[in-house]
Amino acid sequence: MSQAGPILFVSDAQRPAFVAALDEARLFPVVDSDWAGAARAVEAVQPAAVLAAMHAGHEPHVTLLARKIADQSPYVPLVALNAAGMLPHNALPFSSRGGNPDRLIARLRAALxxxxxHATVLRRLPEAKVTLPAGDPARDATVLLIGRGAAYPALSVALGxxxxxxxxxSIEAAAKHLNTRDLDGVVLAEGFTARVTDAFLTVLAEDTRFRSLPVIVTAHQLAQTYDLPNLELIQGEPAKVAxxxxxxxxxxxxxxxLSRTLRSIDAGGxxxxxxxxxxxxxFARDFAKAVEQTLARGGGLSVARFAFDPNNSRAQLDAARILSRxxxxxxxxxxxxxxxxxxVFAETDFRTAHMIARRLSAVMRHTSNGKHEMRSDPVVSVDSLSPSDTARSLLARLSADASRAAS
Incomplete structure (x- = not known):
């Protein structure tokens, strides 16, 4: 795979064989640096990615290196090899078990x-009426936590x-969430046998929808290799795992x-x-047009409103993501x-819209986090267009119905 820049390998020791294999295969030209000169090397080399061997002695330099890499644009992945403790916020963990370079190549390709x-979005943004969302992307992330052991509650809080x-x-409940939600990671905790874990990972690896999904296993050694580039075994206290x-x-x-931003650019913002x-x-433009056309030619049009606690903005975002999917x-x-x-449900009568809205709200109720915000239970109101309606009157009636339902 070609990329605009080499791979920077940071270590105070000799290259391990699985890193040397990257250079020998001529897939990723590798440039070496010691820890003391790592931050300067990032400026001089302008790497496409950085591999850092996290052995004893790196501690005085790792924070500076991570900060220097985080300031680069476009995104520069930092892969931390065999880290024993807590990592910087932008350091991707990688355990080199078995010394197999194929796993590292897959991890690098996924990151690159x-x-x-990111480079594509930055190139296209100046010509579009779109702004790249600011802030940490992790604030909007959703993770599926699967487990039923003693560590499950603590993991839920630490992740949340x-x-x-x-x-x-259960694995069956997890499968339903995988099929209905946009997830940014899966954490498979204790409570399952090694055989069940192996079967679950095999199914994930065989489904292209989940191929790049981060999958964290906390309770078992992995029995084999899986075609999951971002599969990682992380054990220890819940805070460290999270x-x-x-x-x-x-x-x-x-x-x-970034993918949503590109779609927004393609859609004219x-x-x-x-x-x-x-x-x-x-929405206001399309809704007014849909109401006008439905009134002119007949047919059905229904609207559902999902209202959430205004103090829990995360619930609204989760609901929007579920609906978009x-x-x-x-x-x-x-x-x-x-x-x-x-x-807005086009060509849909009230009864059908009510049934669809009820099913959607059931999916929304399962997200929680560790900040004492309970599940996202929406107040749902549904209404349909009548011959005397305008777009404004239908929305006003929908809001009034929601207010009565909440009180």
């Missing part, structure tokens, strides 16, 4: 695809302090954010890069400034 996507968490006590899993989760959330739904302006192609929606999400 995110770099390429950093990202949104969807919990599953902190060291976060960089992989953040990278996936960044990739998803009418899609919201955070939610994947229409912007409020585009699950709603039909002919439907459209937007996150509103009052904390609600509105979706």
């Amino acid at each position: 695809r995110v770099r390429t996507l 302090e950093r990202v949104g968490v969807v919990g599953a006590l 902190a060291n899993a976060l960089p992989l989760i953040r990278q996936h959330a960044m990739e998803a954010q 009418w899609l919201d890069p955070r939610s994947g739904l229409l912007t409020t302006e585009a 699950l709603m039909r192609q002919m439907d459209f929606g937007a996150a509103q400034r009052d904390g609600s999400v509105i979706v």
Whole structure:
């Protein structure tokens, strides 16, 4: 795989064989640096990615190196090899078990695809009416936590302090979440046999939808290799597992954010890069047009409003992401400034719309986090267009119905 820059390898020791294999294969030209000169080497070499061997003695330099890499644009992945303790926020963990260079190549290729996507977005932004969402992409990430052992509650809290968490006590429940939600990582905790873990990882690896998903295993040694570039074994206290899993989760959330931004650019800026739904302006335009056309030619049009606690902005974002994934192609929606999400069901009567809205709200109820915010239970109101309606009157009636339902 070609990339605009070499790989910088940081270590105070000789290259291990699996890193030397990258250079020998001529897939990734590798430049060496010791820890003392690592930050300067980033400026001089302008690497596409950095591999850092986290052995004793790196501690005085790792924070400076991580900060220097975080300031680079486009995205420069930092892969931390065989880290024993807590990692910097942008250091992707990598355990070189078995010394197999294929795993490292797969990890690098997955990370460099995110770099390429970032460069593409930066190149196209000046010509578009779109702004790349600011802040840490991890704040919008959602992780599926699967487990049923004693460590599950502590892991749920440790992860929930950093990202949104969807919990599953069984592999069957986890499969439902994988099929209905946009996830930025999976944490497979204790409570399952090695055979069940192997079967689950095999199924993930065989499904192209989950090929790049970060998968963190906390309770078992891995029995074999899997075609999952971002699969990592992280053991230890829940706080360490959460902190060291976060960089992989953040990278996936960044990739998803960049992909939504590209779709927004392609749509002329009418899609919201955070939610994947229409912007409020585009929604108002399309809704007025849909009401006008339905009244002119007949047919059905229904609207559902999902209202959330205004103090829990994360619930609104999760709902918008779910709707952008699950709603039909002919439907459209937007996150509103009052904390609600509105979706329009084209050619749909009230009864069918009510059934669809009920199913969607059931999916929304499963996200929680460790900051004492409970599950996202929306107040749902549904209404249909009548011959005397305008777009404004239908939305006003929908909001009034929601207020009565909440009180």
